[in-house]
Amino acid sequence: MFLVAGDNGTGFPSWYLYKQSATDNENLPSIVASADNVGRWFQFGGGNGGGSSIISGNILCTSGAPRNNSGKAFEFTSYGNFFLIIAVDNGVSLVSGSTSIIVHLWTQEPNVAQVGKIEPRIIALPQTGGDVGVAIRSTNKWLTLGAKFTGTNFYDAPYFTITGNTLTIVGR
Numbered sequence: 001m002f003l004v005a006g007d008n009g010t011g012f013p014s015w016y017l018y019k020q021s022a023t024d025n026e027n028l029p030s031i032v033a034s035a036d037n038v039g040r041w042f043q044f045g046g047g048n049g050g051g052s053s054i055i056s057g058n059i060l061c062t063s064g065a066p067r068n069n070s071g072k073a074f075e076f077t078s079y080g081n082f083f084l085i086i087a088v089d090n091g092v093s094l095v096s097g098s099t100s101i102i103v104h105l106w107t108q109e110p111n112v113a114q115v116g117k118i119e120p121r122i123i124a125l126p127q128t129g130g131d132v133g134v135a136i137r138s139t140n141k142w143l144t145l146g147a148k149f150t151g152t153n154f155y156d157a158p159y160f161t162i163t164g165n166t167l168t169i170v171g172r
Contacts (some may be wrong), residue, residue, distance in 0.1 A: 010040070022042070055078060073106075085165055
């Protein structure tokens with residue numbers, strides 16, 4: 001379900017998408033809890049509303065990537081509130097469970113020492129993927145995923161591709 005708000009609380013109009021299963025913490029105006037606290041409204045666009053429907057940026061960490069245009073990190077070149085879809089490519093096998101995939105933002109380019117990694121993670125998702133709202137600013141413009149591949153019990157940084165607002169895990 002979509003909703004257009006004439007004023008998102010900051011004086012600007014915005015689009016919102018409702019996700020009934022979401023339990024994210026309210027973060028106005030980008031994430032709004034419903035009156036009955038069932039589900040969340042995610043701001044994802046609008047005229048000067050601080051949101052944007054399509055992300056732009058650069059795939060990073062491409063060494064050894066299993067596909068063209070895939071990498072292990074993403075640097076946003078546009079800022080605002082975005083709605084992302086995390087998907088898993090056919091043939092990629094992840095451990096079954098509600099925390100098989102995690103999403104992190106960083107304050108600097110992702111690195112092995114994990115300096116700049118923002119904790120806690122934004123969200124944990126099942127092995128089938130899911131949706132997430134993110135607020136991207138110039139101070140936290142890098143994103144990585146973690147995935148538990150079958151046969152492991154730890155999060156590995158998977159390679160992923162981006163089409164529109166869909167990040168698809170394609171391997172490790």
